[in-house]
Amino acid sequence: MTRPDAAPGEGSGRPYPVAVVGLACRLPGAADPGAFWRLLRAGADAVGEVPADRWGADGTVRHGAFLDDVGDFDADFFGVSPREAAAMDPQQRLMLELAWEAVEDAGTTPTALAGTAAGVFVGAIWDDYAHLTYRGGAERITAHTVTGLHRSILANRISYLFDLRGPSLAVDTGQSSSLVAVHLACESLRNGESRVALAGGVNLNLVRESAVGAERFGGLSPDGRCFTFDARANGYVRGEGGALVLLKPLADAVAAGDRIYCVIDGSAVGNDGATEGLTVPGREGQQQVLAAAYRRAGVDPTEVQYVELHGTGTRVGDPVEAAALGAVVGRGRGDAGPVRVGSAKTNVGHLEAAAGIVGLVKLALCVRHRELPPSLHFASPNPDIPLDELGLAVQRELTGWPRPDRPLRGGVSSFGMGGTTCHVVVRDAPTEDVAEATGDGWTSWVLSAKTEPALRAYARRLGAWLAGQEDVAPAVVADALARRTRFAHRAVVTAAGGDEFAAALAALADGRPHPLAVTGVAADRVTAFCFTGQGSQY
Missing domain, CATH: 3.30.70.3290 (Alpha-Beta Plaits)
Structure with a gap:
């Protein structure tokens, strides 16, 4: 029940925390969370030339971070006929694979979740496969085309094949879609409508037109790199892939003896409102969402040690994000030192609809391994980002957390081009929350x-x-x-x-x-x- 005096979205005091107990991802240069962590620790860059099996180097958009073999799918494993599989958006196929992997990574099975109030929340914004299908004319349309291309089925097909009875929805808030999906999943767990939840997002760059659209919009870096918070910042490079997390109320995860990657204490979503332009970010709106997230989590922002940035590397967006972040988590830190910041976009590109979940998976791995990997392509700060004044510092090398003797608290930000902003507050699980098998011998x-x-x-x-x-x-x-x-x-x-x-x-x-x-x-x-x-x- 909400307090009569609560601000919109505030809820009734501090909500109970949510545990991240399962991870799955398929990212450029990283087929699973373990490979992603190795890529991050090594400071590797997965960006390269556009593969020939997409649209090749056409002189307009030459760089990106791509998956190998996006057409591969074991239809028989999921009980899907070959004809239906051919009509399915590869984003649907990838989400099915990631859902299975996330469930198993959490130490359970789809069969164990069948018939339960398990929710599915998937962020997605593009329909490239639909464009490819319709290019072939009416003869390409089959009985499976509608379900194969409809964005809602990204979530609904998982619920159907796994027999999950909780909420099932696709989320489109622009580039913040997947982190907003996580926020909605946490809210569903907190109000009891879901007992467990799968949340994340997907983004595949299959047609030249979507890449050209991003270039003519003015978002892409001509250098093919994300120079997050750097003086060279001139846009982002597109990435693709997907990721899902399996979420449970922390108390349930502890009772079940689950391995806990990290704990989500709170989150918030809002919009920048009327800014200087439809796609121009607003500092005040971002600042309000950040403050609301830490207030809902019951966390003093000065306790935050690291923030995974939206960090696209754009001339306008980076300074606005830095100013808002400095105002909320950079102030009054005293001996705590600056907040470390970084962006996975420097490693795997901007996954757009899936960018936020990539940031959350990265932060969950940072918490789990108690290390902070480097943010790439940073040499000198953007002159409009006074890092020292803002209480921020770009994470430039692999280190431990600044204060390992304190709770490992961090945050993840994700922003949509239309102004919808989301921030999620994360910490490590207390040692008594983590149960793992031990033993020697055969x-x-x-x-x-x-x-x-x-x-x-x-x-x-x-x-x-x-x-x-x-x-x-x-x-x-x-x-x-x-x-x-x-x-x-x-x-x-x-x-x-x-x-x-x-x-x-x-x-x-x-x-x-x-x-x-x-x-x-x-x-x-x-x-x-x-x-x-x-x-x-x-």
């Missing part, structure tokens, strides 16, 4: 897939992941794998160390026998235990 890893080739591919991916880890607790991996969906084709690897697991997984991937691995096809029957007394003759 451990079994269980793998399963729908087909034998898929099982081999699964073993290869798991082996590749293992090769990139410096220190793996086999029991933690075993616990995570045991929680995943069980399909008919199965393998069990029993080993005591990483080298042994790696060797057995390599053998599975190649279809070779290995003494530590067992494979088989599960029978579709009920398991029974017989206690026959003397036993052996049975």
Whole structure:
């Protein structure tokens, strides 16, 4: 119930916090959250030339951050016919894959969520695949075209295939869409309409026209880089991909013993109102949203250590964002030091509808790993951004958090071109909130897939992941794998160390026998235990 004197959107005091318990992403140069974290830590830049299978280097828009093989999709895995899959926007296909991965990353399965009040909130703004479809004329239109192209189905198809009964909606607030989707998901959890929620966004750049439109709008950098807060700032470079988080009330996550990436204490959404132009950002509106987010979270802004910026690297937008941020979190910091700031757009480009969720995933990983990676392409500050006066400092190298002995508090900002602004307040989970499996000695890893080739591919991916880890607790991996969906084709690897697991997984991937691995096809029957007394003759 809202207080009679509460300001719009304030709610009834501090809301209970929300836990981020599952992550999934597919980004340029990073096929999953682990790869994204390695890219961030290394200070890598995934921007390159436009691939030939899109529209190639046409002299107008030559740079971007792109995914490989956006047309790939295992339709049979999701029970989708080949004809329907061909009619589906690749953004729908990607969201299905990410939803499955986020659910499994949270230590549960789609089957366990079936029939429950699980919400789905997906930010999206472009319809490139619809343009490609309609170019082919009326003969390209089939019985599956409407559902294949309709933006609402980005969320609804997940709810349908997973049998989720909570709210299911696509969100379009421009470039802030995916972070607004997170805000709406948190509100749905807080008012009890959802028990768990998937939230995020997607953005695929499939046609030349959308790229040319961004260039003629004046948003793109002719250098093909995002120079966030830098004196060279002259626009952004487009990126593509998608990400989803699985959210639960913190109390439920703790009770279930879930791994918690980070905790969302509060968020706020607003609009700049009447500024100097429809797409000109307003400092006052941004400042109000920032202040409301920290007020709702019950957090003193001086406790904030890091903010993931909207940070597009535009001449107008960067100074406005810096001024508003400095006014709210940069003031009165005393011995706390400046707020560190950075932008993932310098690594993977501006994912537009999915930009906000990329920022949240980055911050969740920063909290989880207790490190802050560098923000790229910063040499000297924009002359209109007096960083020292504003109490801000661009994160230029890989470091720990400034005050690791304090709660790791951060924020994420995302702005739409029409003025809709969102800010989410994040912190680390108390150590007692985090439960993980431990143990030494022999451990079994269980793998399963729908087909034998898929099982081999699964073993290869798991082996590749293992090769990139410096220190793996086999029991933690075993616990995570045991929680995943069980399909008919199965393998069990029993080993005591990483080298042994790696060797057995390599053998599975190649279809070779290995003494530590067992494979088989599960029978579709009920398991029974017989206690026959003397036993052996049975």
